[in-house]
Amino acid sequence: MAADGALSFSVASVVEDVLQQHGSRSRNLDLDARRAEEAATRRYEAAAWLRKVVGFVGAKDLPAEPSEEDFRLGLRSGIILCNVLNKMQPGAVSKVVESPVDSALIPDGAALSAFQYFENVRNFLVAAQELGIPSFEASDLEQGGKSSRVVSCVLGLKAYSEWKQTGGTGVWKFGGNVKSTTSAKQFVRKNSEPFSSSLSRSVSMNEKSTNGVCTEAESNKMSSSSLSNLVRAILIDKKPEEVPNLVESVLNKVVEEFEQRITSQIQLNKAITPKDSAVSCGNKFVQKHSSASTKADQRTVTLMKEENRIVSEELQRRYMMQNTFVDQQQQDIKDLKQTLLTTKAGIHIHGLAHAASGYHRVLEENRRLYNQVQDLKGSIRVYCRVRPFLPGQSSYISNVDHIDDGSITIGVPSKNGKGRKSFNFNKVFGPSATQGEVFSDTQQLIRSVLDGYNVCIFAYGQTGSGKTYTMTGPKDLTEQSRGVNYRALGDLFLLAEQRKDTFLYDVSVQMIEIYNEQVRDLLVSDGVHKRYPFQFFSIAFL
Numbered sequence: 001m002a003a004d005g006a007l008s009f010s011v012a013s014v015v016e017d018v019l020q021q022h023g024s025r026s027r028n029l030d031l032d033a034r035r036a037e038e039a040a041t042r043r044y045e046a047a048a049w050l051r052k053v054v055g056f057v058g059a060k061d062l063p064a065e066p067s068e069e070d071f072r073l074g075l076r077s078g079i080i081l082c083n084v085l086n087k088m089q090p091g092a093v094s095k096v097v098e099s100p101v102d103s104a105l106i107p108d109g110a111a112l113s114a115f116q117y118f119e120n121v122r123n124f125l126v127a128a129q130e131l132g133i134p135s136f137e138a139s140d141l142e143q144g145g146k147s148s149r150v151v152s153c154v155l156g157l158k159a160y161s162e163w164k165q166t167g168g169t170g171v172w173k174f175g176g177n178v179k180s181t182t183s184a185k186q187f188v189r190k191n192s193e194p195f196s197s198s199l200s201r202s203v204s205m206n207e208k209s210t211n212g213v214c215t216e217a218e219s220n221k222m223s224s225s226s227l228s229n230l231v232r233a234i235l236i237d238k239k240p241e242e243v244p245n246l247v248e249s250v251l252n253k254v255v256e257e258f259e260q261r262i263t264s265q266i267q268l269n270k271a272i273t274p275k276d277s278a279v280s281c282g283n284k285f286v287q288k289h290s291s292a293s294t295k296a297d298q299r300t301v302t303l304m305k306e307e308n309r310i311v312s313e314e315l316q317r318r319y320m321m322q323n324t325f326v327d328q329q330q331q332d333i334k335d336l337k338q339t340l341l342t343t344k345a346g347i348h349i350h351g352l353a354h355a356a357s358g359y360h361r362v363l364e365e366n367r368r369l370y371n372q373v374q375d376l377k378g379s380i381r382v383y384c385r386v387r388p389f390l391p392g393q394s395s396y397i398s399n400v401d402h403i404d405d406g407s408i409t410i411g412v413p414s415k416n417g418k419g420r421k422s423f424n425f426n427k428v429f430g431p432s433a434t435q436g437e438v439f440s441d442t443q444q445l446i447r448s449v450l451d452g453y454n455v456c457i458f459a460y461g462q463t464g465s466g467k468t469y470t471m472t473g474p475k476d477l478t479e480q481s482r483g484v485n486y487r488a489l490g491d492l493f494l495l496a497e498q499r500k501d502t503f504l505y506d507v508s509v510q511m512i513e514i515y516n517e518q519v520r521d522l523l524v525s526d527g528v529h530k531r532y533p534f535q536f537f538s539i540a541f542l
């Protein structure tokens, strides 16, 4: 839209440019003269209007037909401008520094300081620009400034006043009915100028107030007004025969310029169409799109929520199933552990029972064998051992006639000279029998003690017959000379060690003598060595 506005305003500037480029030097001179005349006319119009608004008293420094210098000096203090603006828009300039003295006495307005001038002018310019009135720079009121812009501003004020008087409401838009002395570029000033940004904002706001649409009628009005003023100013002093050529030249140039600018505009529109189309389609499209998009988004959100709810329920169901499954597995594991412990205990008990049964089978076997032994050998076994001759004893005096495995024959005196008498024993050990051979025949019975059987071994014989030697051994005891007692204890402790994982045995040993029907403990030494016909060796296994 700004492009359209620029296109509309450019009509006058195009014509002006065409006219500037048209004609000869003399014609340029004529144009300068006409411009000066037109500027004077506009200046007079502005001064007259100011004098009319604020009265001659208030505008006493402003002649009816002022020169550029008079016009500048008359307005330099800003007082007239502020007062005029306040007349049209009360309070537009809140603070106006009035001159305390008659400034007529001081033509250059020296009564006010430059700062006070600047304050008034600045306040005026701010207020004027807020109303959308063409602005100028404070320096334009100084020596060498552009008074034409000041004139345009005053005429803008005049147009604004007329708009207000005709009942104008809302935001006033400058219609370009004031001849611009600096072409349309005046309305697009550099941002460095103090009030140009304000003007730009004001114009922008005006455009926004009509939804950014500069209507064709408005454009035509501005364009035709500017063009008509310009053409009238150009043709006013022309001879009738010069008009056709001048108009034809101007129109050709205008058409050429318009075609060029339209082409540029089309290219520009093409360049910005994708982005701009989305915007130019208007807020309505955006709103529709936004509304449709919002509804679609709402449906999408609803669907997503429903989907999330279903997924959440499914996940929760699976989670509960998994929990149940895990609980069941944990219970199964617990049961398995308990079963394992029970099984282990059962296995252990079973092993024990098996061992016990084996043990009992062994016991039974032992009992059976023992009974057989008892049956075969008798419950009381009697062995006979013949002591060899001691060193220094003569062997011829021996009365042993014959020794068999289970009998011994002894020669005894008789009436017929020499008699023989045989004795039967379970076994007879001759003088050459060793300690090991004597023990081996009793070892099996002794081992029965560990199975719970009672066994008693005792030696009987006259003094010096070898009881102590057989049961204990000689004084100089060696491994081979050990008697039945040592060997029996050694064998029993060996068996106890072998069975330590199964049985724990407490062993007690007792050795006693019976002599003359008196019992004596042989393990208690009283320092007196006596020889008795009976020696008992008792071993108790508990």
Ligand SMILES: Nc1ncnc2c1ncn2[C@@H]1O[C@H](COP(=O)(O)OP(=O)(O)OP(=O)(O)O)[C@@H](O)[C@H]1O
Binding pocket: 386, 387, 388, 390, 431, 461, 462, 463, 464, 465, 466, 467, 468, 469, 470, 474, 530, 531, 532, 533
């Ligand atoms: N088989 C044997 N071989 C060698 N020496 C033996 C044998 N038996 C006994 N003797 C010896 O005969 C002697 C008498 O033996 P021992 O003391 O054992 O008899 P005892 O029956 O115990 O006598 P007491 O009743 O007076 O105690 C000892 O010097 C012993 O060493």
